[in-house]
Amino acid sequence: MSGALRISGAGRLSQAKTARFSFDGQSYAGIEGDTLASALLANGVHLVGRSFKYHRPRGILSAGAEEPNALVQIVRDDARKTPNVRATVQELYDGLAANSQNRWPSLSFDVGAVNDLASPMFSAGFYYKTFMWPKAAWKSLYEPKIREAAGLGVSPDRPDPDHYSSRYAHCDVLVLGGGAAGIAAALAAAETGVRVILADEQAQFGGSLRFESGARIDGQDGFAWAQAAIARLSAMSNVRVLPRTTAFGYYAQNFVGLVERVSDHLKAPGHDLPRERLWQVRAKRVVLASGAIERHMVFANNDRPGVMLAGAARTFLNHYGVAVGRNVGVYTANDSAYAAAIDLKKAGVNVATIVDLRDNPTGPVIDEARALGIEINFGRAVIRAGGKLRVSSMTVQPKNGGGERTIPVDAILMSAGWTPSVHLFSQSRGKVAFNDETKRFVPGTYAQDCVSVGACNGTDGLSASVDEAYASGAKAAKDAGAKAAKGAKPKVDASESWSRGMLGAAPGAGPDTTVKAFVDFQNDVTAKDIRQAVHEGMRSIEHVKRFTTNGMATDQGKTSNMHGLAIAAETLGKPIPEVGLTTFRAPYTPVTFGSIVSHARGPLFDPTRKTAIHPWAERQGAVFEDVGQWKRAWYFPRGGEDMHAAVDRECVGVRTNAGLFDASTLGKIEVVGPDAAKFMELLYTNPWEKLEPGRCRYGIMLREDGFIYDDGVVGRLAPDRFHVTTTTGGAPRVMNHMEDYLQTEFPHLNVWLTSITEQWAVIAVQGPKSRDIIAPLVEGIDMSDGALPHMSVREGKICGVPTRLFRMSFTGERGFEVNVPADYGQAVWEALWAEGQKHGATAYGTEAMHVLRAEKGYIIVGQDTDGTVTPDDAGLDWAVGKKKTDFVGIRGMKRPDLVAKGRKQLVGLKTKDPKVVLEEGAQIVEDPKQAIPMKMIGHVTSSYWSQNCGRSIALALVAGGRDRMGDTLYVPMPNGVIEVEVTGMVFFDETGGRLNG
Amino acid sequence: MLLIRCPYCEEERPELEFRNAGEAHIARSANIAGESDDDFEKFFFIRSNPKGIIYERWRHMHGCARFFNAVRDTVTDKFVMTYKAGEPKPSKLPGVAK
Structure with missing residues (x-):
């Protein structure tokens, strides 16, 4: 048995396919095809969560994506604990495990519910008032506590093991929404042969045909027609159908x-399936068929579990075969709720009463309800719901006051009318227009090539919707370049009538009351809160929204926006269009980070660039650092050396014998042409x-x-050819x-x-023995100082491969930079390394490179300069x-x-205590005894321990620095003030003799 | 994501392939070294930042790599037209009321 409230003969699911699931550890049975919500309701479970602020018990309000209350945590395993899943959207699979959220220690006894009693403290704007002061307490006290107390679900604490995929698609007509209107539009477009994509958020297409038991199209039941139409569309090669x-x-x-x-609906998704797929679709025309969302009635305790939307109760019955109660009451301000009462009554459920705010409505559904013997009360209001963990009664009163009557019920089905779902239209930057007669916002001025059809366009009735949608689908296809359609328009044989309803608070929750009549369930906003916001000075609806948080929850106010707006307008004494609608923003429903990030995570997050010599450095045990996207060898520790020891050894090694350094990441640009020199003259400060x-x-x-x-060294290879180098990051x-x-x-x-950065590998060979290392491997280049002086370049061969051999130095030693085609980079490096071993050469990394250049006062653009x-x-x-x-x-x-x-000028700094190494970025002052805030006259840009100098060295930008040579300045640090002397920028070999040494 | 027509490739391509390069039709003086402080300020620092039609430079970075000019409405983000670098500022814009 799949639940005591499953009605045999009702619904479309096959009773034979049982699916076991658990909720808060309790085991239940459902049926394949159920949502978690329908399966819980079949088992009589209405209490599924606690509210955000007051921790009030909450049930299932809706049967779709608009659900504000029934948010649960779905747990597949330790790493797969998805929070805030709408139970009305989650499809059931055998073994599904769900937990309720925002309660402790249990759902039926929640300590946080004390907030409900203390609710005067938590009224509108309480964040802004209560937690104002002191400012520092926000970070340490208020925010963590608020987050703890008022959170929704719990984030998983492990990396997401699922994978996600991403696709781009192009089509002529994109139809969004797969109800009757969307299907009709897709048929019309598809029959012309253009490329069509039809998408719907549900597992099965049909939209409101899921519950509209009276609909008949082309001679068959509406939902059956929808399935047949989808089968036809799916079989067409020009159509992609996306449920x-x-x-x-x-x-x-x-x-x-x-x-x-x-794969979220599968029991055991294969690893070849992504969890979600992101589609980025560019469409020539878009047809919006997003339907309408039913509004609740705003009355006291309208949030008790068991109080739900009438259309949802119909969906649970007509699609899932589930009765939402055994003795239901109906509270409505429009006709559509009558159909719910009629369907439930016919299914054998007792309908205690229908309470209708309207005075004397007439129509076929009212006649039918009466004929079925259902009690109907016109001109009356439900002023409160009874019960706590489940609704137990509804108290009815004439809407202008009078005697109260309490009627026992176990569910209340409510309908205040239907709100056209204009979210996507509004996101397209279209302007909505208020229809004063029907009291609703409908698409007004379009900003893009799209069209709205059916209920989201304010079109009432199935027949009119299908006609409009079919015509619009055909026109969209034509506008996208199609020839005439070949198909036949679907014929609606029978449909239900829709009528307008009401907006705002119902009688009994008016301005003179303080009852908890909820407008926004997910953010716990009541009618009173909205009025309070207006009384406290909020005039714009955007301010009311932010002050009360109405419409700001994960459901983005799908059920609450219009009620909130109407209450604000009433309190302001202004017509609704003058108060205006808040902006609809993406996403329509929450989107996982996984689907947006898709494959771009881990090693695929950002490209990693490695030089040709990288594998050699790896084998030598180099420690790498990230420089932009490059991996660069930072230092080469030997036998347990720490970084400090390795860098000291490398620095001394270069100046004693020689060092090899992988400079391949240097940016390289070839400037070629008859006007190359003229161009260089214009782009660089120097003469060329x-x-x-x-x-x-x-x-x-x-x-x-x-x-x-x-900056960079530029070699002129020929009158019309320059080999330009740039900084690594600047290329x-x-x-x-x-x-x-x-x-x-x-x-x-x-x-x-x-x-040409990637084309040439660059091996810097620096130090007194550098020429001895290179010379034996070079052909065709005279390596003597006379033929190849400092700052010259020659083309020739090394190890048999072409080279551009630069005589240059970023260390102050005699030095060379050997450029070879990248494919030969590692082989030439290894040959040079082997030769170097004969001369005591060392490999050095970027850290030693930095120290060596600082010893010589050579700047690094971006470190010693900052764009000013x-x-x-x-x-x-x-x-x-x-x-x-x-x-x-x-x-x-x-x-x-x-x-x-x-x-500020660049100067050198020497600490008075040579052992003290300054911190890069440290601020410099003239007088350390001045009051805080001190006047800062500069900062340290580079600072190292120099083993070659036997002391620390630093470069700094100091105001008027070159006039301060020999002066003492101060660097105040948390552990005391450091005294420094201003010096020149060259700390080693000031005469530069070693360039030819 | 916007679609931008590259006037060199003569194709509409997604915004991802392009980089904005600031306002267009700001000529660098042939005698820049001799410019007054005021003129240099106008040339280098002052930009129009209009609400509505803006003339700006784009580069088809991940395509033909050419710089070109575009006319865009800053309110709707819509591109009115694009044209090659060096071509004069269009006097008539298609579909834009004076």
Whole structure:
């Protein structure tokens, strides 16, 4: 048996297919095809959660995605504990385990419910009032406590073991919503032969045909027609049908994001299946057929478990074969709830009474209800629901006051009318319009190539909806380029009439009351809260929303927005359209991070770039550091060395014998063409026209504002060919900068730019023995100082492969940078390494490289400069061509502030205690005894222990630094003030003799 | 995601392939070194930031890598037209009322 409230002969599920499941540890039976909600209701379980703020017991309100209350945690295993799953959407599978949320110690006895008694403390805006002061308490006290007390589900604490996939798709017509209207539109479009995608969030298509027992289309039951139509559409090669797929966001130019739930409904999803699939669809035309959402009645205790939407009760009966109670009451302000009463009565459920706010409505459903012997009370209101963990009664009163009557019931089915679901239309930046007659917002002005059909367009009645949808589907296809349709329009033989309802609080929950009549169930917002917000000065609906949090929960106010708006408008004494609707934002329903991230996580999150020499460094046990996307060898520890010891050894080794360094990550750009030198003149501060082929120059690149943008050594290989190097991190932006000027400012120059970073592996060989190591392997290049002086470049061969051999130094030692095609990088490195072993060479990493260059006062752009440093600030004025009439930055660097006195200048710092190493980024002051906040005159940009100098060294930007040589300054740190002396930037071999040593 | 028509590729391609490159039709003076502080300020710092039609530069970074100009409405995000770098600022815009 799959639940005591399962009605035999009702619904569409096969009783034979039992599925066992558990809720809060208790075991139950359901049927395949159930949702968790229908299966719980079949077992008489209405209490499924506790509310967000007051911890009030909550039941199942709806049968769909709009559900605000029935949020549960689905637990598959330790790593798969999905919180905030709507029980009305989660399909049942055998073995499903669900837990209720936001309760302790148990669902029926929840200590947090004391909040309900203390509710005057928690009224609208309580966050802003109660937890104002002191500010520091927010982080340490208020926020953690609030989060603990008022959370929803619990996040899983392990990495997500599932995988997610992502697809792009293009189509001519995208139909969102697979009810009668959506299916009709899809049929019309598909029959023309254009590419159609039809998506619906439910497992089965049909929308409200799931519960509309009176609908007949093309001579068959409405739901059966829908299944037949979907089967036809699925068989067409130009149609993709996506069930369990929610359109969550409508973006620019008909770009729609959809999430397909691929395996959450399966008992044991195979590992080849993703959990969810993200569809990013670009459609020529979009048809919105998102339907309408029923509103609840706003009365006291309308949140008791067992109080639910009438249409939902009908769905549970007509689709799932479940009676939501044995003795139900109905509270309505429109006709549609009558159909629920009629269907339940016919299924053998006692309908205690129908309470209708309207005075004397007439119509076929009212006649039918009366004919079935159901008691009907017009002009009356339900002023409160009785019961706590489950509704036990409804108290009825004439709507203008009078005697009360309490009627025992075990469920209340309510309907205040239907709200067109304009979320996606609104996300498309369309403007909604208020229809004063029907009191609802419907699509008004369109901003994109889309059309709304059926209930979401405010079209009443199945027949009118299908007609409109079919015509719109055909037109959308035609607009997307289709020829005429070949099919036949579905014929609606019978349908139910819809009528308008009411907005706002019902009698008994009016301005003179303080009852808990909920507007927004998920965020615990009552009618009183909304009025209070207005009384406290909120005028715009956007302010009311934020003050009360109405509509801000995960359900985004699907059931509450219109009620909240109506109450605010009434309190303000303004018509609804003047108060306005809050903005609908994506996502329509919550979207997992997994589906958005898809495969882009772990090693696939960001590309990893490795040099040709990387495997060698790995084998040597190098420790790597991330430099942008590059992995660079940081240092090479030997036999238990720590970083400090390894770096000291590497630094000394380079200056004693020689060192090999993998400089392949350096950005490299080849500038080629008859005007290459002219281009270089414009892009760098230095003069280039007279640089002889075969020579190199250190170049500085500025932005137009006069600040240093990049630097690097440039070799002129030929009159029309420059080999430009850039910083490792700067390569892409330097290339972009060069292209920008070449294409847009200097297009008359005949120049080509090619990124060659990946083409050349670069091996720096530095130190007194460097030439001895390289020379035996080189062919065709005279390695003597006369033929290959410092700052020169030659092309030839090394180890039999082509090389661009630079004589240059970033260490202050005699040095070379051997460029070889990347494919030969590792082989040439190994040959050089073998040769180096004969001369006591060491491999060194980026840390030693940094120390060695700092010992020489060579700057690193981006470390010693920060985008506000001019060449003069950095002591590089010598590199600016004084006779040049134009280069990028020539004007910017003469701006008044850039030539003013007192600018921060790059200098060296020596701590008075040579053992103390400054912290990079530390601030510098003149007088450490001044009051806090002190006047900071600069900061440390680079700081290291230098084994070669036998002391610490640092570079710093200091205001007027070059006029302070020899001065004592101070670096205040948490553990005391450090005294420093301002010095020049060169700490080692000040005369530079070692370049030829 | 926006679709942007590259005037060099003559195709609409997704926004991911492009990078915005700031306002268009701001010419760098041929005698920039001789510009007054005021003129340099106008050239380098002052941008129009309109509500409505903006003329801006884009680069088809992950395509042909060309810089080009575009006319876009900052309110709707819609591209009115795109045209090649160096072409004059269009005097008439399709579908835009004066």
